Amino acid sequence: MNPTTESKRPNILLITVDQMRFDCLSILGHPVVETPNLDELARTGVRFDHAYSATPTCVPARAAIFTGLKQASHGRVGYQERVPWNYETTLPGELAKSGYHTQCVGKMHVYPARSLLGFHNVVLHDGYLHYSRNKHNVPVQEHYDETDDYLQWLRGQVPGADLLDLGLDCNASTVARPWTLPEHLHPTNWTVSQSIDFLRRRDPSKPFFLWMSFVRPHSPLDPPQTYFDLYKDADFPEPIVGDWAMKEDPGLNGLNPVTSQGIVPKRRMKMAMAAYYALITHIDHQIGRFLQVLSEYGERENTIIMFTSDHGELLGDHHLFRKSLPYEGSAHIPFIVNDLGGHLDLAEGSVVSEVIELRDIMPSLLDAASTEIPGSIEGESIWKLARANKELLENPWREYLHGEHEQGINSNHWVTNGEEKYIWYSQTGEEQFFDLVADPSELHNVIHHPELQERIQYWRSALVHELKGREEGYVQDESLVVGRKPVAVLSHMRPE
Structure with missing residues (x-):
């Protein structure tokens, strides 16, 4: 294609967050959390009400996004780090081959950490990963200090700074406290700042694919003070507890600050919920910041936006925490598509009830980019579900x-x-x-x-x-x- 033709193809913005529950959108009537920018994307776009992460932890979920494959095919049916990502066909790779300028900012969680997986460039912040921080058993070239761009940048702003400075655990901690540095130094702000910088230096003769990948609201639960203050005195609903769930916690597992199950002290639970919701609103406001700049560059109506999460967070439901379990809080995820320019002829403001999964992202975005979908892909393009005439589907959608x-x-x-x-x-x-x-x-x-x-x-x-x-x-x-x-x-x- 020549540059003129290329520039008419829509840009693609994939926004992912880490560990956000499906129900944490104010457009769904959540009693506490506020997500005005995501609500607007849903109001003027399409919301998929039954989106799931088939293998709901970070590594296998991202394998589904990158490859468009079922878990049995991409091979990651649980969580294991330091297994090489040897996939010949990937979402950014196919878009790059078809003429897109491809960029990821934020979390990849692949191995080796600096693998491009088809991107032209990656500005990396995976968060705190245990394997890359354990100085006793990781090669120097794989250590966090060598691989993570955010940490290098942060230490340039605050000499000696580290991700452990707040004393919070990186994975499923129920302990929360506000971020102590200026807000613009928070990794959520950094992810958007780096994404905005990509708009400045992208190749203007090509459409772009930008994956803006946030680490939060995954712990550490460290929202900026302004956002924490929005929620710290809120009247939170109690976590839901099924009649099949544990009723007592004789081992006091809930006192463990990185618990996966147990009855957490009420005050700490309230603080954790306040921080979790605060991190979501913080992300929402930063997404609004990026969308404003996207408009300033004149690209808002020429950009198809997809928002989702790699998995959920049980957040005390049934006295359980984290992810990996099959319950709604863990496996059910938010999923919004917005096409303000009308490239896909979607039914604006509609809600889709069919079951979709992260593996459907790759064929959907390739379809949106008028790029051939490789025959090996097992996901399906979701656009036919979101059009006004979807009753004319040639084939029924997946049964389950x-x-x-x-x-x-x-x-x-x-x-x-x-x-x-x-x-x-x-x-x-x-x-x-x-x-x-x-x-x-x-x-x-x-x-x-x-x-x-x-x-x-x-x-x-x-x-x-x-x-x-x-x-x-x-x-x-x-x-x-x-x-x-x-x-x-x-x-x-x-x-x-």
Whole structure:
């Protein structure tokens, strides 16, 4: 294509946040959190109400975004770091080959950390990753001090600064406190500042693909003081607790500042919720800042915007925290598309109910860029769901989604169509079934309800179909087998 033709293709802005719950949007009627800029993107765009992260932790979720593959194909069915990302076909790579100027700012969470994965350039901030900070067992060239651009920049502004200065843990901490440095030094602001700088130095003869990838609201729970003050005295609703959930915490696990489950002291829980919601509003305002500059460059109406999260955060639901589990707070994610210029002929202000997944991002964005979708891609373009004439779909949308996560004794598999959900814990054999229409908060496990056994058997059979032939041996004689050893990375992706 010549430069004139290239410049008419729409820019693509992919905005991802880390660990944001699906329900933390004020347009959904959340009783506390405020997200005015995301609300506007939804109001003038399309909201996908049943978007999920099939393997809801950072590494496998990003593998789905990069490759457009199911977890069994991209090979990451749990969380394991330091496994090389040897994918020949990637979202930024395909866009770069088709004439886009490609840039990532913020979190990649790939290995090696400085892999470009098809981008022309990466300005990297992965947050605090344990493997890259453990001085006793990581090569110098892989250490955080060598790989992270934000830390280098921060130390140029504040000599000696480090990510541990606030004394907060980087992963699922329930301990919160405000950011102590000036707000413009916060990694959320830095991500937007670097993204704005990309607008200045991009190749103007090409359309651009910018992945603006925030580390927050993932812990540390460190919002700037102004945002923390918005929420610290708010009247928060209690976390939802199902009748199947733990009722007591005899081991006092909730006192652990980096707990994955337990009954957390009420004051600390309130502070954690205040900081979590504050981080979301902080991100929302910074997204508004970027959109304003995008308009100043005259590119707002020529830019297709997609917003989502890599996974959710249980935030005390059922006395659980973090992600990786199959419940709505963990696996259900926000997903908004905005096309102010009308490139895709979407039904403005509509809400899509079909189940979509992170693997659908790659084919959707390639489709939006008029770029050929490789035949190996297993996701599907979502635009046909969001058009006014979607009843004219040539083929039915997917019947259900299969999700999973290796997590030791809590290793799990689940299938859902957004209205029902069946869960199987592979190491214990425990089963759960939720009617998400009547019980969206998953308060009642109705696996033994006599009138639902036919539906439950349907979903059990669907999971058998998904797991048949897997190397772990989860299926034998058309039945699920309990106790097979789970793995985080399937053999075709493990280094020899």
